[in-house]
Amino acid sequence: MDERALSAYLTSNFGEKIQVTSAAQAFPGMSRETWLINITRGGRNDGVVVRMDPPGGGLVPTPLKFEYDVFTLLNRTSVPVAQVYWFDEAPDISDGRPLFVRAMVDGVTYPPGLQDDTDAAAERRKRVVLEYIEKISIVHRLDWKTHGFDQIMPAPASPEAAARSELQRWTQLWRDTRSDPFPVMTEALYWLAEHAPPRAMAVSLCKGQTGIGEEIWRDDKIVALSDWELAHIGDPLNDLAQSQGMLNMWDREKILRHYEACTGFSVPRENMAFFTVLGLFISALVLNQGLPGFNAGVNGRLPRATLGLGKVKIYEHMLGAMIDMDLEEAAAFVHANRPNPYHNKKVSGS
Template identity: 35%
Template sequence: MRLENVTDVGTWFRHRLRDDVDEVSIERVGRVSRGVSRETWIVDARVVRDGTASDMSFVVRRDLPDGTVIPMPLREEYEVYRRLAGSAVPAARALWMEEDPRWQPDGRPAYVRTKIDGNWYLPFLSSDDPADDDRKIAASKEHLDKLALVHTTDWRALGFDEIGTVPESVKHCATALLDDIETWLATFRLEPSPAVTEALSQLRDSAPTDSPCIALCKGTNGHGEEVWSDDGRIVAMSDWELWRLGDPAYDFAQVQEMVPEIVRDGRRLWGWPEALEYYRARTGIDISPERLAYYRACYGLIQFCYAHHSAHRVRAGASSIRLVWNATEVQYRSQLKLGAACGFAPETGTTT
């Protein structure tokens, strides 16, 4: 069964959806260029249910032919979406994980989820026009509202404790993250990295113990990672590959472009202090500057993990440009970031 073949995909979808729909006809199958760690394909279909026809789109996710960048298994990504279906968090609905070799497209595991209509790109975020200030602040608040939904959802009732590491207590959120990172590295580490060794040591010594709660955390979030409707609402939280249970500050350390610094005529309109206070008022959860800085340093370790995992795949014979790029440039830059976080200037080897 070939994923790029409309006829094959039609046969596959009719087989899997036969108990829910009367008929499925596939109109188009195409690969999405965005994204690094895995392949994403869009399937446009005409679906007949209870005698009524409608147009629907689906997403097919699978690893690259040479493996994946992020060391999180594809099955776990599917399970995250499956559990989110029982929450208030807006997200695509997981439909099935293809585990039958007879139906796996091109002989590779894949899963299917619904596609949520919308756009990932907010052009006004890069604008310097004061006329866009209100739109920027509104979008930032919308993103914070959705992070609040993620962080306050009952993750245990949804079964996230069955697929992720649960910190021993709120005091252990940071060290649980470091433990997971070391566990990952132990499975594919190729060579020593002084920057990683030093970072792990320093981050253990300075690990915060004052997390206010253990929350469901999304990981990579913000601009480019969510699906937005035309009226400025997030209709789907997407990209959960770095999810975990832990300190909500972990997510704030990975926010992309959604906390714009806006100062007009010497008056602050928006920025990190305002955003964190808005979030605290919505959730009762405090994100301290110290914990935010700590998890930003941790992100350098996370980057190294998936970059080094890519190097592991390349060493095993992978030739995908995505894996090669992560194995080289991203791995190098992650070590520069870690060196800087540890107080070293990597270019000269001197302390800062």
């Protein structure tokens, strides 16, 4: 980003003199661009984050304004999130791409050394996952109706409808947006419909993308929950099932018991299994969203092709193998065959 133009833009919106001292894009920023901007204002150092759609649009099939609205509502709750400042639909600074600006929270998205093969790292992983459970529990216990979240996102009519309405939402999105016909995916969606759990133990605000790579950590504590673009109201176990390897960081059963103690909800293993498999399908859908922009030459980032073509094919093959399995077997298959990229040192660099 042009730092002079950005200084002028921030000065105009904050109504005080802002000097940008550095601007760097957070890695990998596949779904959307996140820019970390160091500034001086009123003679002191500060920072803001600019979140914007990439060229060709984001991978996640919700508008950026939706995520901004979620942040705005969260700022009025006890959930730890960065303060959001404003949304801009089509500013010149981003060549007309939507953006919003929020406060920068000091911390990291990958706690360094977390995946080391040492006793100390194993102990840290336990601390980190318990911290994650405590923070995500605040989200899941939140009274979403009082805070108005059902004004900006649909809510299932009942706990009995939670799994099916979530599946229907993604099924419709898939039919509307997929790059090619995928009969294996079609069959897998019917398999999921047949295996949808009958009831959610609670209907909660869900974050949608959680875990390492999605939150801001400092001293092994979550200081801000970030990335709310897939937020929705539904079965909270969806978040746990898709927590990007968090449940592998320590004894899985003990982690789930800690969650039950923090939230007061029980954790039906059937619901966990269903959302684990649904998560694989959702990932395929989201990654596939990057192909139109790539094919049209609007966004030539090569990972859009490795993800949109290659990973989608991998997930299609996994779903194709699962349609002859029962639910528990299919969930175990996902756990065994879907490593979290954020836990790969080649990617995280730490």
